[in-house]
Amino acid sequence: MKNLETIAIRTQYERTDSSEHSVPLYLTSSYVFEDAEDMRSQFAEEKEGHIYSRYANPNVEEFIEKLRLMEGAEAGWATATGMAAVFSCFAGLLKSGDHIVSSRSVFGSTHKLFTEILPKWGIETTYVDAQDLNGFQSAIRPETKILYAETPSNPALEILDLEAIGAICKKNNILFAIDNCFATPILQRPIELGADIVIHSATKYIDGQGRTLGGAILSSKEVIGQIKGFARHSGPALSPFNAWVLSKSIETLSLRMERHSDNALKIAELLEKHEGVQSVRYPFLASHPNHTLAKKQMSLGGGIVTFEIKGGIEAGKQFLDHLKMFSLTANLGDTRSIATHPASTTHSKLHPEERAEVGITDGLVRLSIGLENWKDIWEDIDQALRFLRPK
């Protein structure tokens, strides 16, 4: 069993005496012991077992085991949200005085951790532009412990060279962590390309149906051991119910990622030809600045397309108001197509110069292309762009 589609479906928690085909939901907060000696040895970690669902649960174990195998990691840990995974990674591995180097374009809440929360405990972060390989090398200090990045990044869709940065991290003996939320292991396997840690917001494509929050960290036994040491006692545990939902979702992840990517490529190509559109960004378009690299390290381009609408901030808002089918919501990676306008929403608190630094212009629209028929997706975009044309 080595192909991802099969792993995703056939990795199952062992059956109970009821011989169920589908794994049941273990909605239990704690577990009973056979006797006092069994209890002692489990607490002493001499014997494996479940003690309490903040530490371990069969549904959570099944979910993380699937992702562990799919990412090709030695070990994994599941969390309640993607941000709990990001935070647990830093809290478990770093101490006061340590330093992080990060690519500049990162998820909004990760940026808040770097700029407002981690500095409270004396952990500083230096940002580097994703394309600046020398910049990564020169930002590394003796106290640097982790190099962190997203590829493709949100929402700029920058592609970072995993092999080249992995080599820099190895040379400097620091950990290389990748937020693989946009690609999932179906499109990109960072550990094979030199990353030490992979982080997921399972809320996005892994659930893919807009139902639950969830997160995961995949790495070596040693790294996960340290993260577990923090997480077991601070409590960012994934709920058994959400793990049960997510574990089922993973079974269809490969099919969904293929369709998201096919639909997104079609839409990106059509947008590129549209007169109301200034520019389009999609990793598998030949016009993407890192197109060759994207094709090398990803099997398909993923479901996110961004484009620059002619007419700036007002045109961006008007485009959203004219959409009929697209959902206006903060999530992404859903079966339903979603549109957002970062300059007036998620990134509105940044100064225009700060937005420009992370690739967000006033007219930038982010589309999370869903699984509806692409013709209906395009029809909605096309009719909403009509307001731009002179009447």
Ligand SMILES: *Cc1c(COP(=O)(O)O)cnc(C)c1O
């Ligand atoms: C959504 C997201 C997160 C955070 O995940 P939550 O499940 O919302 O906590 C982290 N990184 C990226 C790239 C995301 O898109």
